[in-house]
Structures are given as C-alpha cells and as structure tokens.
Amino acid sequence: MTDADAVIVGTGPNGLAAGVTLARAGLRVELYEAAGTIGGGLRTQALFDAEVVHDVCSAVHPLAAVSPFFREFDLAARGVDLLTPEVSYAHPLDGGRAALAHRDLDATCAGLGQDARRWRRLMAPLMRHGQGLVDLLLSGARRPPRDPAAALLLARHLPVHGTRLGAARFRGEEARALLGGLAAHALGKLPSLPGGAIALLLGHLAHSSGWPLPRGGSARIADALAADIVAHGGTFHTSRPVTDLRELTGPGAPVRARAVLLDVSPKGLLALAGDRLPPRYARRLARFRYGPAAAKVDFLVSEPIPWAHREVGRAGTVHLGGTYAETVRQETLTARGVPGAEPFVLLVDPAATDPGRGLPGKRPVWAYAHVPHGDPTDPVRLVRARIERHAPGFTDTVLAERGVPAAEMERHNPNYVGGDIASGAMTLRQSLLRPVPRLDPYRTPLPGIYLCSASTPPGPSVHGMSGHLAALSALRREFGIRRAPSLAPRAG
Structure with missing residues (x-):
C-alpha cells in the first residue's frame, strides 16, 4: 500500500496545475496518467519525421501568458x-x-x-x-x-x-x-x-x-509544470490508468490518499465513481451537455x-x-x-x-x-x-x-467526449455553472474527491485555473490550509 496526501488522476494542464499547487503546499502528491506521456492537451510529438514535431492538441496559448x-x-x-x-x-x-x-x-x-x-x-x-x-x-x-x-x-x-x-x-x-x-x-x-x-x-x-x-512546442509548458512538481517531492505514474475510485480511497486500496483530484470529464467521474455518487448528483452529471x-x-x-x-x-x-x-x-x-x-x-x-x-x-x-x-x-x-x-x-x-x-x-484524450475539446458545451448556463450548480463546483459529494478539469470553472483553454482553484479548495477543506502557497520559482 502507498500513502499519499493527495492523488491526481490525469496530467493535462489542469491536473498539472493542481499538482504544482498541492506540492508547493508541502503535500506528498502522486499523479496518475493513463497515456504513456504526461501533458494531455500539451503534448508534442514527431508524427511524420523524427526531426519535426507537431502539437498533438493545443498549439497557441494566449491565456498561458496572462492567467x-x-x-x-x-x-x-x-x-x-x-x-x-x-x-x-x-x-x-x-x-x-x-x-x-x-x-x-x-x-x-x-x-x-x-x-x-x-x-x-x-x-x-x-x-x-x-x-x-x-x-x-x-x-x-x-x-x-x-x-x-x-x-x-x-x-x-x-x-x-x-x-x-x-x-x-x-x-x-x-x-x-x-x-x-x-x-x-x-x-x-x-x-x-x-x-x-x-x-x-x-x-x-x-x-x-x-x-x-512556446518555443519547441506545447509540451514545454507541461515539462515545466512537471519539473516543479518533482522538485517538490511529487511522483508521476504513466501508463497507469485508474478505472475505479476504490483504487485510491478506503481500506485496502493500493493507494490511499486524503484527497483525490480528478482531471476528468463528468462522464469520466461517473465511470470512476460507479454507484457511490448520490443519485441526484449523478443525474445532474449525466445531464451535463457536451458541445x-x-x-x-x-x-x-x-x-x-x-x-x-x-x-x-x-x-x-x-x-x-x-x-x-x-x-x-x-x-x-x-x-x-x-x-x-x-x-x-x-x-x-x-x-x-x-x-x-x-x-x-x-x-x-x-x-x-x-x-x-x-x-x-x-x-x-x-x-x-x-x-x-x-x-x-x-x-x-x-x-x-x-x-x-x-x-x-x-x-x-478521454476528456474530449465526442471530440468536444472544450470539455462541455459553452452555453451561458454551463459557462458559469460547470459541471453542476454548486457553491464549490470542484468538490463532489464524495468525501475528499474533487473535480479539477476544464469541465469546471473557468472552463477550457490552457490557463491552469481549474486545477489551481480545485487544489485550493482541497487544501482548505481536507488539510486546513487557507493560505495559498507561493508558485514563484525558487530564488537562485
């Protein structure tokens, strides 16, 4: 059995932003990624020629400069x-x-x-x-x-x-x-x-x-986030899909964590939680619209x-x-x-x-x-x-x-349900109330379980804020940490 303060499922930009925030607060953080490489929408690969790389998902990042x-x-x-x-x-x-x-x-x-x-x-x-x-x-x-x-x-x-x-x-x-x-x-x-x-x-x-x-491709952003997580004691597990929340919480779980943050879509949360979610919340998640x-x-x-x-x-x-x-x-x-x-x-x-x-x-x-x-x-x-x-x-x-x-x-990318790269229809309602109407949209009804994907406010694009805000919520509620940790680079 492995103990961690916090586990993150999914290493897209929001999962990585959550990891940075939690690790900077002094928590032991482990991140699980089903794919062989981290990054989600920030991956860069050679597709046709070993010397020429392509951005697999996002390529241009106006919000990464200003969020x-x-x-x-x-x-x-x-x-x-x-x-x-x-x-x-x-x-x-x-x-x-x-x-x-x-x-x-x-x-x-x-x-x-x-x-x-x-x-x-x-x-x-x-x-x-x-x-x-x-x-x-x-x-x-x-x-x-x-x-x-x-x-x-x-x-x-x-x-x-x-x-x-x-x-x-x-x-x-x-x-x-x-x-x-x-x-x-x-x-x-x-x-x-x-x-x-x-x-x-x-x-x-x-x-x-x-x-x-980013010079050299979008993966450079993911690499910088991952390097900071590792520098603060975080651990990555690639090619390690998580298919059930019972793998991460509860007695006898292979990995036990006080907080679990999910960089997944509402569809993904329903699959991971199974019948553990309260019926009303599950019905609302099932009604979440993809665009x-x-x-x-x-x-x-x-x-x-x-x-x-x-x-x-x-x-x-x-x-x-x-x-x-x-x-x-x-x-x-x-x-x-x-x-x-x-x-x-x-x-x-x-x-x-x-x-x-x-x-x-x-x-x-x-x-x-x-x-x-x-x-x-x-x-x-x-x-x-x-x-x-x-x-x-x-x-x-x-x-x-x-x-x-x-x-x-x-x-x-499982978060792109039906090809929806915005992780949810950008209607007026869903722009403000993602994924369901709640005072804390990141916290689920399950103890210690949080959603931190682009299906939560403020929505799609590479800004890191969905992950960061979800991590701050988990820090307050699960660990009693109310002061946001510094994200600035180490001096020297």
Missing part, C-alpha cells in the same frame, strides 16, 4: 520561451483580401479603413483594464472583481457583442470577420453571450500580451503556405471561416449537428513564429476543423479545401498528412 496561475508560476523564469508573433491572428477573405489583427493596435486599425476608430474604441479600454478582465473571467465567478471597471466594461459590451449588434457596428467586412473568428473559439452557435465574452477576452489580448507559441467537436489535421509541408494575401503568412493563428455571415451560419449549423462542406478551421504554421520548428524542405502545419459532435468524417479533405480557397497550390506542398475525426478524439 493568474501562470503569471505567478512564471514560465519564462523556468526556461519556457513564449514567442509572440507580430500578427496575432489573420482572417483571409475571398479575392486575395485578409483582415490582420496585429499585436500593435495602430497597425491593426490602419488596415481596417472606415472601421479603424470603431475597432480602437472597442479594444483600447479593454486593453487598459486587461489584467482585471482576465482575472474576472478566469476567477471561476466566485469572488468580487478586483477591478470593478473591468466588470463594468464587460457588462457594457457583452449584450452588444454577444448578439448581432456587435457586427452591425462595423461597416467593413474585415472588422466583422475578425470578430466572427474570435467568437468561433466558443465552439457553439453564434452569436452568443459566451462567444461575445471570448471575443472580448481574446480580442484585446491579441493587441496586448499577444497569442504566443460541437474539433477534428484534427496535421500536415508536413515542403514550404510556407502560399497564401494569396502574403501577410497572412506572418500570423501565429489563421481563422478560415469566410465572411462574418458565413462563420455565424456554419458554426450554428455545426452546433445543431449539421455537417458542412466548409467548416470553420483554425490553422497554425508554427515555423512562421518559431523557425526552429521547421527544417529545409520540411515544416509542420496544425489545424482544427469545427464539426458536429461525434462526427466520423476524416477531416483531411475538408481542411485541405479550406486552405486551398485562400492559398492556391497548398496541396502541392504537402509531403504527409494525418486526420483524426471527431469520433476518434475521445480515444486520444
């Missing part, structure tokens, strides 16, 4: 170099046109013509209260805002930009397309209040801290993507959604389960920002296509066609390609 957890953890001090492109994101349009969101707000406005003043009027106040806005949206909505002005800005803009009124304020197609591409990160029908909140959050970050990529899916495509190409608008090649992220109206229509159909021939696609050419990711004649390309939940379609042809629409000749540069249909994403 309260990572601000204190300080990735830069730990050797993680977040590279920030001059063009945060681009949105190609037909006819060789494109809207470009530069990190420099002035440069962005210069390309928006008649909408320049309106874009500045929207983004500049958000940038002035950027930290307050980030902290508000990533707090789990469980504490008063530190910056009331940020809350007022959100209250002012959300009813507009969560509806069609937001796009109607702009006259040109370029500015409207930029907004539509931002809102599409909500993975749901548009327009919507969650889509508006995400557009305001990601939109202002594009002009302040930017949308960075539209992402289907993944990786390419190995021989040269940079031949965009019709050459400046698109400078962008860290590219949104392939067409006009605002096309983006809204397709995202809404996708949310209703209707497949389309032209899905919204997020694309990253990592070597455009991190030249070390490519070699002469070989470079990776990363893409997610938004598709209906559980869609079995191989996405390669759809994504290639979306790229070709704005980069004629792209197919001729492809050396190798791989598609992962939405229906197979859950096999790769």
